[in-house]
Amino acid sequence: MSFFGRNKNPRKRSPTPTGSLSRENSINEGGSGATTPHGDKPLYLCSPFADAALVNGNFKTIVTLPRYVDRMEWVAMNIYDFYTNLNEFYGVITDCCTQQSCPTMSAGPNLNYSWITPDRKQMSLSAPTYIDSVMSSVQNLLEDETMFPTKSGQDFHQAFPTTIRHIYRQFLRIFAHIYHAHFHDVLNLRSEPHFNSLFAHFLAFGKEYGLLDVKDIKGEPNAPVGAGLLWERWKESGKLEA
Template sequence: MSFFNSLGRSMTRGQRPKRSPTPTSATFPPTDTVSQNGAPPSPTVTAPKPLYLCSPFVEAALVKGNFKTIVMLPKYVDIMEWVAVNIFDFYTHLNEFYGVITECCTQQNCPTMSAGLTLNYTWINQDRKSVHLPAPTYIDYVMTWVQNLLDDENSFPTKSGQEFSPSFPSTVKHVYRQLLRVFAHIYHAHYTHLLHLRSEPHFNSLFAHFLAFGREYELLEVKDVKGSASAPVGVGLLWEKWKDMGLLEG
């Protein structure tokens, strides 16, 4: 099902639940964007295999089988409402996970928004300059921006009869990309904390669901989940592993 080819579909919508608060109260200008900046790889840098790629952690999940079955559009449901509700759910659950490990994600522990050995996401500020931010600041900007969008009836309408904006597909794709970066940082920098909490089956299932949904509705860009040869995204290998295991579509 192509999300971007289904703008004309609509249906009566019910009220969605109130959004959960972000971890902190920092504000984020909706016009800001982010860019990816990877440092050149060092030939002397070696690292052990990430735990999230190792057995039994890579197999840990609450859902068995292919995730495509749970992302398919239900009969008689408007596709944009389906996408909006799922994006809200992904944001809410990811926000809750981050809230649990936020004490570990500090400016001292995470001075950059890293998602791989040679990958740090950078922020484009109001002067259109690319700047490095500590991961907690970067994530707070993203989560606050998404929260504000979800609360905006013009962006995510909840009233019956109110139509989605023509810009909704591009907006939600941008939201998806930013949430993917938060997932990528947590896997890279904080997966051990999830293991200590025995939360890896829940987090793996959430991320696999997130990837399957993005693939199904054309929100996921392969370059965003895999990165480049010089700056690969750590979870790119996890994506490939889950495809090989039959959890995700190719």
């Protein structure tokens, strides 16, 4: 099958310092992410910000596989769209995400994400380096004809499902970092309805096609993913399936 309709023009890379660490990642549960003053609830969990959205109703309606469309074609197209939209959102706040402001890839008060080196050692990276590495490696995959074919009659690689789950896990970490460390920047741009809608769409799609592990969304009891609480809130409100 071919990844139909894909734009072959070169795609914009994440506008952060160049990174090349396309390695598997893991969670470092002992880190110190950004916290809110006096332990207050983060703004992204407060009304009206948490409920701001461009789409009313359940997001399942926009992630259901269309009739006569190949499942892997549909997943491939949506991965490309999530990459493009998330990259553009990060691009407008990149000046706020620096080596100094975000020395770790934090996603909660007690949660940092770290890389695993080829010899299985954890490596702590700043958020901009981490995110640039993810976006650069995903762009390379999108341009890889063996993984995302564009020619009619060409099959997807047998590793496609595993690769997509890995990409999804990395995108979730970028979403989580932006909510944890930069939601106030999103608010300053008055973009919270757009960003919330993109994240809800992302979560709904991941659940529909088995791309997300609930553990990745919620984290560990001693190191929860801050944005994971939006998953619960949106399920209760009917935006996401219970």
